[in-house]
Amino acid sequence: MANSIDNAGCRPIERLPITTIIPRAWIGFSRAPWRCVGLTALMLIILTGLGVTAGDLQQSSHWWLATLGDALLVISIPAALMPLVALLHLADRLLPQGSSSEVGAVPSSTRQLLWLFKQTAALAVLEGVILIGALNLIRVASAVVADHSGVLSNLILAAGVAALAIWTLGQSLALPLLVHHGHRPLAAMEHSRRLVQTNRLKVLALLGLLLGINLVGLMGACLGLLLSLPISALLLMASCRTQTPWVRESRRNMLPT
Template identity: 65%
Template sequence: MAHLSEQGEPRPAERLPLTTIIPRAWIGFSQAPWRFVGLTALMLITPTGLSMIARDLEQSDSWWLTTIGDALFLATFPAVLLPLVALLQLADQLLPPGPTTARQASAPRLERLRWVFRQTAALTLLEAVILIGAMNLIRIAGALMASHSGVLSGVILVSGGLVLTLWAVSQSLALPLLIHHRHRPLAAMEHSRRLVQTNRLKIMALIGLLIGVNLIGLMGAFVGLLLSIPFSALLLMASCRTQTPWVRDSRQNMLPT
């Protein structure tokens, strides 16, 4: 089913360039491997250290130390988000340019990073609220039905969990699309839903590829993750270089350059 653009014209369906994302990711990683490894190490070490310090402070009898521990625990969220945004932004810059890159390159780099971080934080908060709210709603509905029918309660829990999983899959590309296209949170969520709806099998293959890459990284413990996480970021950002069938402008993004 064709979707309407802002001018009211039908949008052509976007296709995920699954066959080219691996060579694209390798080209991007080879351009700045140590920058990718450094950002990944920062993303892994900083929140781990903050959470360990926060756990020790929360066990103290002092009210001030406990409060500081709670503040440090809350600080782990931006400590993960900041290097993650920087990692995805770096991957987006080093991959072959998309049709909107040149138009957005005029903005100062620091200003772009601040804007992307604010929108990413808003997107993460919005999706977390939806996810947590839906989980609680399913749990409450299942508990209320449990007193009347255990079978009906189980059906509600299973069906609700399935719907929530499908929604989570439909939002798997929201963050990369936000960074690449400079979307607002709601626009990124809608774009991700449309892209996943059009490319169901390719999205499943992409998720399987990401899981496989990071499982291989886990085999190498911390050192393996330093390579698998940036490669996963490159794969996600390469997936945003979508192809539109029968549109001439999309042909320039079909192969790595």
């Protein structure tokens, strides 16, 4: 018996444990509900507080106040990353351990929040640069071709947006994989791409589940987000506890030749 191998023949195929992430997430949340809610509240306070303040300052007629508003808006993103990383790190520690076939988990004692924050910031910058660069490239290419053929310009635009959407889907698990495995940004991006490639339907089901939970959380003056966001973090971290399935090897001919 051996682990199933991917097309390259050098890496085991990882399967998302989609059927077990909900009970695992509930068990993890029940272990420290107030810590999860507290980190979520801190993240929301930072985002809304800095965002509202930045919006008010940007409407000022004084240029220095408007500039300060722009600076606060930019600062709000990295400021919210710290509680987000802390929430994912806590969720990873709260989840129950699975079977011995789960791969890649790094002991939590070897990861420091500051190091994770730095790697998360680098991942966000790298993916942001790629996303903005790709959007600008698609826009420029479509505008250049539009002078010669409107149909071809629309085709380039549609193909570019589709390719970018596929790439974005492939990077949807990069952050939780970075936190769980202690990856660096490029390694997390590559791991996420491989994992999504072999679990397309499961990843779509996971994203649909997260979307549904947070849409419910938006009800009740958005107070439900204090529960839906921690549950979402636990579901994401539970999905990182991938498994390598066992397959039957073909029998070798043991007779002498």
